Amino acid sequence: MKFSIATITLMLAMVVGQAQTKKEMYSVKYPKTKKDNTVDTYFGVEVKDPYRWLEDDRSKETAAWVKAQNKVTFNYLEKIPFREALKNRLSELWNYEKVGAPFKEGKYTYFYKNDGLQNQNVIYRYKTGDSPETAEIFIDPNTFKEDGTISLGQISFSKDGSKLAYSISEGGSDWRKVLVMNTETKEIIGDTLKDIKFSGISWKGEDGFYYSSYDKPKGSELSAKTDQHKVYYHKLGTPQSTDKVIFGASPQEKHRYVGAQVTEDNKYLLIRASTSTSGNKLFIKDLTKPNASLVTILDHTNSDTNVLENVGSKLYIVTNLDAPNKKVVTVDAGNPTPENWKDFIPETENVLTPSTAGGYIFAKYMVDAVSKVMQYDYDGKLIREVTLPGVGTAGGFGAKKDEKELYFSFTNYVTPGSIYKYDIKNGTSELFIKPEIDFNPEQFESMQVFYTSKDGTKIPMIITHKKGLELNGKNPTILYGYGGFNISLTPSFSIANAVWMEQGGIYAVPNLRGGGEYGKKWHDAGTQMKKQNVFDDFIAAAEYLIENDYTSSSYLAIRGGSNGGLLVGATMTQRPDLMKVALPAVGVLDMLRYHTFTAGAGWAYDYGTAEDSKEMFTYLKNYSPLHNVNADTAYPATLITTGDHDDRVVPAHSFKFAAELQDKQSGSNPVLIRIETDAGHGAGTPVSKTIEQYADIFGFTLFNMGFEKLPKTLN
Numbered sequence: 001m002k003f004s005i006a007t008i009t010l011m012l013a014m015v016v017g018q019a020q021t022k023k024e025m026y027s028v029k030y031p032k033t034k035k036d037n038t039v040d041t042y043f044g045v046e047v048k049d050p051y052r053w054l055e056d057d058r059s060k061e062t063a064a065w066v067k068a069q070n071k072v073t074f075n076y077l078e079k080i081p082f083r084e085a086l087k088n089r090l091s092e093l094w095n096y097e098k099v100g101a102p103f104k105e106g107k108y109t110y111f112y113k114n115d116g117l118q119n120q121n122v123i124y125r126y127k128t129g130d131s132p133e134t135a136e137i138f139i140d141p142n143t144f145k146e147d148g149t150i151s152l153g154q155i156s157f158s159k160d161g162s163k164l165a166y167s168i169s170e171g172g173s174d175w176r177k178v179l180v181m182n183t184e185t186k187e188i189i190g191d192t193l194k195d196i197k198f199s200g201i202s203w204k205g206e207d208g209f210y211y212s213s214y215d216k217p218k219g220s221e222l223s224a225k226t227d228q229h230k231v232y233y234h235k236l237g238t239p240q241s242t243d244k245v246i247f248g249a250s251p252q253e254k255h256r257y258v259g260a261q262v263t264e265d266n267k268y269l270l271i272r273a274s275t276s277t278s279g280n281k282l283f284i285k286d287l288t289k290p291n292a293s294l295v296t297i298l299d300h301t302n303s304d305t306n307v308l309e310n311v312g313s314k315l316y317i318v319t320n321l322d323a324p325n326k327k328v329v330t331v332d333a334g335n336p337t338p339e340n341w342k343d344f345i346p347e348t349e350n351v352l353t354p355s356t357a358g359g360y361i362f363a364k365y366m367v368d369a370v371s372k373v374m375q376y377d378y379d380g381k382l383i384r385e386v387t388l389p390g391v392g393t394a395g396g397f398g399a400k401k402d403e404k405e406l407y408f409s410f411t412n413y414v415t416p417g418s419i420y421k422y423d424i425k426n427g428t429s430e431l432f433i434k435p436e437i438d439f440n441p442e443q444f445e446s447m448q449v450f451y452t453s454k455d456g457t458k459i460p461m462i463i464t465h466k467k468g469l470e471l472n473g474k475n476p477t478i479l480y481g482y483g484g485f486n487i488s489l490t491p492s493f494s495i496a497n498a499v500w501m502e503q504g505g506i507y508a509v510p511n512l513r514g515g516g517e518y519g520k521k522w523h524d525a526g527t528q529m530k531k532q533n534v535f536d537d538f539i540a541a542a543e544y545l546i547e548n549d550y551t552s553s554s555y556l557a558i559r560g561g562s563n564g565g566l567l568v569g570a571t572m573t574q575r576p577d578l579m580k581v582a583l584p585a586v587g588v589l590d591m592l593r594y595h596t597f598t599a600g601a602g603w604a605y606d607y608g609t610a611e612d613s614k615e616m617f618t619y620l621k622n623y624s625p626l627h628n629v630n631a632d633t634a635y636p637a638t639l640i641t642t643g644d645h646d647d648r649v650v651p652a653h654s655f656k657f658a659a660e661l662q663d664k665q666s667g668s669n670p671v672l673i674r675i676e677t678d679a680g681h682g683a684g685t686p687v688s689k690t691i692e693q694y695a696d697i698f699g700f701t702l703f704n705m706g707f708e709k710l711p712k713t714l715n
Helices: 005-026 060-077 083-094 495-502 520-524 532-547 563-574 600-607 614-623 652-664 687-704
Strands: 039-042 045-048 103-105 108-114 122-127 136-139 150-157 163-170 175-182 187-197 202-204 208-214 229-235 244-247 257-262 268-274 281-286 295-298 305-311 314-319 327-332 342-345 351-357 360-367 370-377 382-385 393-396 405-412 415-423 429-433 444-452 458-466 477-480 506-510 556-561 581-585 637-643 671-676
Touching (some): 045 614, 060 671, 202 257, 295 305, 477 532, 495 506, 556 563, 563 581, 563 652
Parallel strands (some): 556 581
Antiparallel strands (some): 202 208, 208 229, 257 268
16 A cells, blocks of 8 residues: 555654654643751751641641642543543442441341442441341431541440440541430430540440540641540530540550450450550459459550450450460459460461450461461360351451351452351351442452562462463553551452453552561561561562563552552662552651651551661661652652541651652653542542542553553443
8 A cells, every 4th residue: 555745744743743742741740849948957967858848738838739739630630541431440340239247236237338339338227137128227428428528437336225426537537526326216415526536436334435535736636746545434415525534644654545445244444555556555444343443454565465355254365475476365354464364275377366256256367368267165165167258358257245146258359248147156157248240250360479578588479360361571560568567468359459450450469578467576577677678578579570471660550558658659769660650649758757747656666766766767767768769760650649638647748759759750750649638548538539549540550551542441
């Protein structure tokens, strides 16, 4: 076929025009971010902090910066040609009925349900013994606010089920309000409690309940430091201002996290007190004895210890004291200190997380991050291993002592969460609820591999993708990690990840040190002066995927949130060549100042602080993402995400990191920050906002990997 010179010229012009359009998209003009002369001195070392002014979340300047950044970011995202297609597919797949396990309180059986795209889950109920078809709406959080940005938090019923205390969060903040309802009439009764944070709600009979909070800070409630937690008792019918402090009033002994719990038989009050996110003291009070005092069970924070159950004065305690993988011990409440403990369920090579139901103890174990469940009676006799539906994550196994059945959930990376009903005495189970979802698990596969980290440690990783995927190094891949705070990443289904994998994407999750998958030793191996192990484990995971042709650096994205945002930030600054896209979400990115915001000082067990010692300061500075952005370096395409109401990891971390990257990026990859309004650290985010976020994250990722249309056509 022959073309005229004019036709060839026109074709060339079209190609050049298309290339120019794409180049213009990549060439983002960032808002100008001013610098000031702020300098901090640590152990004689001066550290510049030119974007300190962005820490003021109440200033007009910060608000203007947020608005300008969002304008640039959304202008970019809106040009991605398949953004709407992703959003539509996410909405289609999300739109199925989701029903939670039922639970009994008083005369009623309750359950959570979402019709599909409701922003918040709704609580339904029916009279126990009646058909579930008779269920009525009990609480609908979607009526709290039209856009779904007021969410329902914890719920706690009084002992006879006649009253309910529940918390709400506005705009995603950790600061909550607590309301009390008459469950028969559904009327709100008494005071609305305010300014409550990091709190459980535990009833003492029918008259009142215990909760926890901090004194409201004098500065910004979203960023000012909060470091003395207290337990209060609220008596119904009295104003909150008269609530008594039960624990935590002494300024000589501060605890950043305290919580109170009343045992099921209403006999004991239990109080846990911590200075950090790991380790706690433990106290007990006999509520049946007037004027009884708190008795110390454990007077130090060298372990994670709590009371699992009691039978009269016999306490069943779960602890990792001298047992890194946890064990259950028994002791009499009259002499509850460790020298009197007797092993009940000894420590094994696998991490134990026990629960109770129907007069039995269910010992849930993680075996290479996969669930195994054993059932014991209260005398310590092994009754049976619970048969699970497959290889994955089983959750639940909790119910009141007089229940004959319990419900548990089961899921993995390719199996949407289902609910099973379990006969506690006979050990038989049956499928109770299976979601009707437009996703076929048979088309996908998960496999666990073990790879070697930098120091020779074997790390497990689960890789999930479509069956028959060609390992040619060109598959778009998301490597997701966390690696901290003793938190375990176990297999679970995600609607968003299902859409990613439908497009031919690979989703890989390594179980990094710092997590809890192999107990306390695994956690400690990724803390403080060993934190670099976590980043090395993550880098080695990426290298494994590349070496084995799952993907290549041009098709690899790394993703993580909160402590996982730190993981992404550290990895992309240490090895910017390793990935094409970086997706740090609500990340801890300023390691020299994290402990000065909200409850951040409580994270020092994992991180240490820059004030501890010169050695600790130097170590933190050497990996702090904010302090390791260098000029003349080509960083990967980066989409930072945060929320303007995040008072867990304040958005200033993300603001300052974005400003540094935009100022010093030498390559052509875009550096954008997406700041969600009326959103916090993640909990309670409306479904509509979640879908939009994932459409933008996946769209940005694929577009920057070079895709101009979706890898797999959406039908």
